[in-house]
Amino acid sequence: MCKRIKMHKFAIALLLLLPNTPETAGNCVTERTSKWNTFRDDYLSAIQTCFTLGFVKEQRGNTLTEKETIAFEASLNSSLSSIKSGERVIFSTLDENNGNGYDASSGIFTVPGSGVYVFVWSVVSTEYRFSTTALIVNGKQRAVHECNSTKAKNDSCTRTTVVTLAVGDKVWIECVKDNSSIDDYKSSSFAGFRL
Structure with missing residues (x-):
């Protein structure tokens, strides 16, 4: 028709x-x-x-014009300890990658289509440890996330942020505090999608 x-x-x-x-x-x-x-x-x-x-x-x-769906979700494949400030957290187990923007080997999402994006990342700290991470956009901190279990045995934390991005922009999760730890890798993930 x-x-x-x-x-x-x-x-x-x-x-x-x-x-x-x-x-x-x-x-x-x-x-x-x-x-x-x-x-x-x-x-x-x-x-x-x-x-x-x-x-x-x-x-x-x-x-x-047709707007292609862009979305990804990845999780850790092992626990991380003594993470240094400035070290990238690589979520290497890829569950979804519509638009092929996420590189599981580097942990970097390269924007395949401009628009407004939502990013969500979750980490778990156990055994009286902490993790401080941030969403990095083109080398600059966009949103910081701290999960602190120093007063409890287990703490699960999630951070969500919205970012306007252009084609080719690069986004990843990075540790921003020395000696951070992500203990429960099965519950720790990084996801993003274009609205």
Whole structure:
């Protein structure tokens, strides 16, 4: 149906070019106007149906663009201890990577499409330890996260932040305090997605 919209536009042009001959004058003009109104309503209904069914994602002027889904989720494959400040935390077990932006070997997410992104990372500190990490965007701290279990035996912490990014920007999680520790690797993860 959506492919027929161009044919409908062609038909509209033909209706408008019909001459006002005696055969189309008088009552015929009223009939043609009525048919035009019906056709216009059907055409608008077809366009709305295409949008509703998701055949057309976004329309700007005469160009149509499709917004690709970008999302990733990765987790640690082992516990980490005595992490130094400035050391990148590499979440190397990749569970999802739509858009192929996340590199599990380096722990770096390279933005494949510009937009507003949501990032979430969780870490677990046990045995009276702590971990202080930050979301780094192009080498600069964006959001800091501290998980402190020095007064308890187990502490699970999650941080969420929203960032506007351009293609090629690089995002990762980095330790920002010496001797940080992430003990329960099965519950520690890093995820992000474009809104």
